Amino acid sequence: MSVNALRWPVGAGFIFVLVVCAPVWALNIQDGIGAVNHAQGTTQARNDGSVRDLKTGGGILYQDTLVTGDASRLNVMFADGSNLFLGDRSELIIDEMVYEPKQFGHGVLRLTSGVFRLISGQINKVPEGELTIITPQATIGVRGTDFWGHQTADRLVMALLDDGELSITTDKGTVVLTDPLSVVTIEKGQAPGAVGKLTKQQLKDAVATISW
Numbered sequence: 001m002s003v004n005a006l007r008w009p010v011g012a013g014f015i016f017v018l019v020v021c022a023p024v025w026a027l028n029i030q031d032g033i034g035a036v037n038h039a040q041g042t043t044q045a046r047n048d049g050s051v052r053d054l055k056t057g058g059g060i061l062y063q064d065t066l067v068t069g070d071a072s073r074l075n076v077m078f079a080d081g082s083n084l085f086l087g088d089r090s091e092l093i094i095d096e097m098v099y100e101p102k103q104f105g106h107g108v109l110r111l112t113s114g115v116f117r118l119i120s121g122q123i124n125k126v127p128e129g130e131l132t133i134i135t136p137q138a139t140i141g142v143r144g145t146d147f148w149g150h151q152t153a154d155r156l157v158m159a160l161l162d163d164g165e166l167s168i169t170t171d172k173g174t175v176v177l178t179d180p181l182s183v184v185t186i187e188k189g190q191a192p193g194a195v196g197k198l199t200k201q202q203l204k205d206a207v208a209t210i211s212w
Contacts, residue, residue, distance in 0.1 A: 043066075045061065060078070073087065114151060137156035147166055156186045158177065159206060
């Protein structure tokens with residue numbers, strides 16, 4: 001399937017640089033693994049049977065399930081500097097996010113559904129540091145970088161927005177994205193499709209899904 005045939009979520013159309021330069025408030029990361037930089041609409045964390053409404057400045061805990069509702073946005077900064085954005089109707093589980101400066105880093109995030117963007121920090125830049133994203137369609141190994149993904153019931157779209165590497169593995173094969181703005185679609189039960197390149201409009205549409 002060509003890049004032009006991708007069914008992109010269409011939003012208001014913020015340009016790429018505005019999201020990169022979005023303000024990062026002075027966050028107080030103490031007892032948890034991260035903090036909320038921005039919360040808009042219905043944003044919650046579910047953990048061990050409890051539900052917390054997420055507000056700007058609030059903490060993020062180990063094994064939180066982050067959930068957004070309609071017309072909602074969530075931006076979380078982790079202790080290592082990784083910057084996570086969620087769009088509306090999304091669910092992401094923090095299986096692990098452990099970081100010791102210059103010593104150890106290991107992160108596992110599970111995107112159950114919806115749209116996200118992650119600008120990775122230091123967690124996968126320390127010796128033997130690892131960052132993995134798991135979705136219903138694929139397992140993604142991350143080396144550095146800034147990337148975007150959209151998971152629906154039947155398909156996953158992954159796009160590399162900057163330098164770095166995404167190794168995307170399904171039970172039907174593996175595809176590796178290394179070029180900025182490269183994109184791939186994975187249909188349920190099928191091997192990864194051909195790697196394409198985002199157009200300017202597709203990039204705007206993708207970024208708009210997690211912008212506010």
